[in-house]
Amino acid sequence: MAFDTEILIVDDEKENIRYLTIILEENGFTNIRSAANGEEGLKRLAESLPGLIVLDIRMPKKSGIQMFNDLKKVDRFKNIPIIILTGEAEFLKQLATLRSFHEGREPSTEKPVEEILDLIIDARPEAFLDKPIEPDAFMEALQRVLTK
Amino acid sequence: MTATQNIRGEGVGDLFRPNDDPPVPPPIRRGTQARIPLKAALIGGGQACADLLALLGEERLGRLGLEILGVADPNPEAPGIRQARQLGIFTTSDFIQLYQLPGLNLIIELTGSPQVRERMLRTKPLEISSIDHRGARLLWDLIQIEAEKVQLQSAEIALEEEVRRHQEYLENILAHSSDMIITTDLDGRIVTFNPGGERMLGYSRAEIIGRSIDEIWENPENRKQLLAEVRARGAVNNFPADLLTKSGQLAEISLSLSLLRDREGHILGTVGISKDVTEENRLRRQLIENERLAAIGQTVAGISHCMKNILNGLKGGSYLVNTGLKKDDQALLEEGWQIVQKGVERISKLSLDMLGYCRARTPALSPVDPLHLIRDTVNVVDQAARMEGIEISIRGEEGFFFPLDASALFRALMNLIMNAIEACREKEYPPGEAPRVEVFFEPAESDLVFQVRDNGIGMDEEIQRNLFTRFFTTKESQGTGLGLPVTEKMVKEQGGRLTVESSPGQGSVFTIHLPLREKRQEPANDC
Numbered sequence: 037m038a039f040d041t042e043i044l045i046v047d048d049e050k051e052n053i054r055y056l057t058i059i060l061e062e063n064g065f066t067n068i069r070s071a072a073n074g075e076e077g078l079k080r081l082a083e084s085l086p087g088l089i090v091l092d093i094r095m096p097k098k099s100g101i102q103m104f105n106d107l108k109k110v111d112r113f114k115n116i117p118i119i120i121l122t123g124e125a126e127f128l129k130q131l132a133t134l135r136s137f138h139e140g141r142e143p144s145t146e147k148p149v150e151e152i153l154d155l156i157i158d159a160r161p162e163a164f165l166d167k168p169i170e171p172d173a174f175m176e177a178l179q180r181v182l183t184k
Numbered sequence: 185m186t187a188t189q190n191i192r193g194e195g196v197g198d199l200f201r202p203n204d205d206p207p208v209p210p211p212i213r214r215g216t217q218a219r220i221p222l223k224a225a226l227i228g229g230g231q232a233c234a235d236l237l238a239l240l241g242e243e244r245l246g247r248l249g250l251e252i253l254g255v256a257d258p259n260p261e262a263p264g265i266r267q268a269r270q271l272g273i274f275t276t277s278d279f280i281q282l283y284q285l286p287g288l289n290l291i292i293e294l295t296g297s298p299q300v301r302e303r304m305l306r307t308k309p310l311e312i313s314s315i316d317h318r319g320a321r322l323l324w325d326l327i328q329i330e331a332e333k334v335q336l337q338s339a340e341i342a343l344e345e346e347v348r349r350h351q352e353y354l355e356n357i358l359a360h361s362s363d364m365i366i367t368t369d370l371d372g373r374i375v376t377f378n379p380g381g382e383r384m385l386g387y388s389r390a391e392i393i394g395r396s397i398d399e400i401w402e403n404p405e406n407r408k409q410l411l412a413e414v415r416a417r418g419a420v421n422n423f424p425a426d427l428l429t430k431s432g433q434l435a436e437i438s439l440s441l442s443l444l445r446d447r448e449g450h451i452l453g454t455v456g457i458s459k460d461v462t463e464e465n466r467l468r469r470q471l472i473e474n475e476r477l478a479a480i481g482q483t484v485a486g487i488s489h490c491m492k493n494i495l496n497g498l499k500g501g502s503y504l505v506n507t508g509l510k511k512d513d514q515a516l517l518e519e520g521w522q523i524v525q526k527g528v529e530r531i532s533k534l535s536l537d538m539l540g541y542c543r544a545r546t547p548a549l550s551p552v553d554p555l556h557l558i559r560d561t562v563n564v565v566d567q568a569a570r571m572e573g574i575e576i577s578i579r580g581e582e583g584f585f586f587p588l589d590a591s592a593l594f595r596a597l598m599n600l601i602m603n604a605i606e607a608c609r610e611k612e613y614p615p616g617e618a619p620r621v622e623v624f625f626e627p628a629e630s631d632l633v634f635q636v637r638d639n640g641i642g643m644d645e646e647i648q649r650n651l652f653t654r655f656f657t658t659k660e661s662q663g664t665g666l667g668l669p670v671t672e673k674m675v676k677e678q679g680g681r682l683t684v685e686s687s688p689g690q691g692s693v694f695t696i697h698l699p700l701r702e703k704r705q706e707p708a709n710d711c
Binding site: 058166169 | 492493495496497498499500501503504507516519523526
């Protein structure tokens with residue numbers, strides 16, 4: 037695994053960027069860049085192509101989702117692996133339940149969050165992580181994605 | 185017993201109308217001679233004869249006991265002769281021939297000619313009686329009268345038949361209706377009770393007819409109210425009521441009740457048609473309950489979402505602290521510790537906001553000078569805002585005191601001012617425009633008006649729509665999304681209202697209206 041692979045973290049919370057950066061540095065990664073929202077993220081992409089994007093998607097403002105969908109549509113970017121961070125696993129499940137209820141369907145119990153995400157985003161991310169983030173889980177997901 | 189007979193076997197009609205005459209006419213009273221049937225022959229076959237024959241052909245005139253055996257007329261084509269031939273009655277051109285007819289005991293002379301009459305009287309056998317044309321005329325008139333009576337009777341019978349069919353039809357409607365149909369008399373006693381009612385309440389007709397309708401109402405008072413309404417308006421539709429079944433359970437019904445009147449318009453009682461809505465109501469309550477649970481679920485999910493973000497911050501901070509300690513990196517340690525502290529602060533804010541939202545608060549009023557209150561609030565954030573280049577100004581007259589809940593108002597204003605500062609932070613100001621927040625107070629006619637105005641980033645329609653929704657925030661991870669809902673709740677608890685105007689890129693104005701008159705508000709507790 038190339039430890040100089042550029043990793044781009046897109047997250048509006050500075051503290052979270054710091055957190056992930058320290059984890060990555062502790063694990064030997066040296067080339068870490070960040071952006072605070074979807075727009076800035078795209079600017080970074082214009083400057084250089086990262087080997088991995090760590091993307092926070094958040095409600096209610098959809099800039100993370102928008103960025104994800106945009107990236108997956110563009111040829112140049114769609115093959116960059118993306119790890120999605122979300123604190124919304126439970127919230128997403130509730131959202132799916134409410135939607136089913138209002139559409140008159142039986143709410144599906146225990147759907148995997150990936151499937152719920154499908155309701156909101158257009159493609160599957162390579163991995164996704166639930167918040168709060170565990171350093172081990174983060175590294176494990178990262179290694180899995182980068183060695184595919 | 186049919187569907188519309190009561191226990192005494194009386195039909196619906198019987199109860200509400202006097203007895204009609206029976207359709208069978210009484211028998212004709214005759215003297216001792218009456219048993220002998222009259223066998224007659226007619227002299228003169230003119231139109232009168234034809235008419236008489238036609239009339240006597242009527243079945244019912246058979247009661248007259250008058251049989252025509254023969255008709256005589258010199259003209260073989262006379263109408264009476266033709267009629268007689270049609271009926272198979274003996275005809276002749278010479279009336280003397282008539283005397284031969286077996287059993288003949290009466291000659292009716294219809295010509296009116298004196299010669300014919302004189303010859304008839306001279307030639308007829310003694311045992312045969314005769315009526316001349318005058319007598320025949322009397323007979324004719326009497327027969328007419330009889331014919332009319334018979335016609336009336338047939339009409340009456342036809343009418344009876346019609347009525348009976350209609351009654352049967354109505355009875356079928358009552359019998360087959362799935363709704364409950366009950367009629368009562370003026371005393372409120374049940375007169376009719378259809379099979380729909382038997383199914384709905386479990387009573388049989390026999391058990392319930394004659395009893396007071398109040399017995400099956402869970403709350404007879406409600407029926408009295410309803411009846412008053414019905415008397416005033418003639419009918420009431422879809423009145424919800426609870427009835428008692430035989431087993432003592434409640435049947436929820438939707439009742440349409442109207443006054444029952446006779447043909448002259450006199451009130452006979454009431455007629456009520458009831459639909460069983462027990463199941464319908466149960467489903468509706470279930471739906472409301474489901475929505476309530478969904479709303480609670482959403483609240484819990486929202487809180488969980490907030491918590492997760494805060495926890496992530498704490499986790500991150502702790503990781504930095506640990507790494508800093510491990511590597512003896514003071515800077516990293518301090519950085520981590522800052523993050524942890526922020527997380528702690530955010531948790532306490534969330535807790536306070538949640539408590540503020542859930543707790544039932546009755547406002548504690550005291551005389552407050554609104555300008556002083558505003559000044560105190562602004563002082564808390566003034567320094568920090570100024571360092572960022574944001575100017576906060578205050579406008580209003582001081583020296584007026586009003587009964588206000590100072591701490592609640594303080595929190596509300598603080599929330600609005602913080603939002604205003606945040607809005608200024610988020611906007612990129614063009615040269616020549618400086619960030620400004622203005623807090624304004626004015627007593628209006630019946631309200632106190634507080635306003636917080638900013639020239640910050642403003643809000644689009646979608647954001648405005650969601651403004652007071654719990655957990656909605658534009659502050660990404662920093663916002664709990666409870667600030668405005670809490671503020672609105674506090675304002676409402678003081679009997680006031682919170683409104684907003686905004687324009688994207690230009691700024692926003694939040695306005696609190698508090699009524700001057702002391703309004704008692706039911707404390708709302710909806711956690």
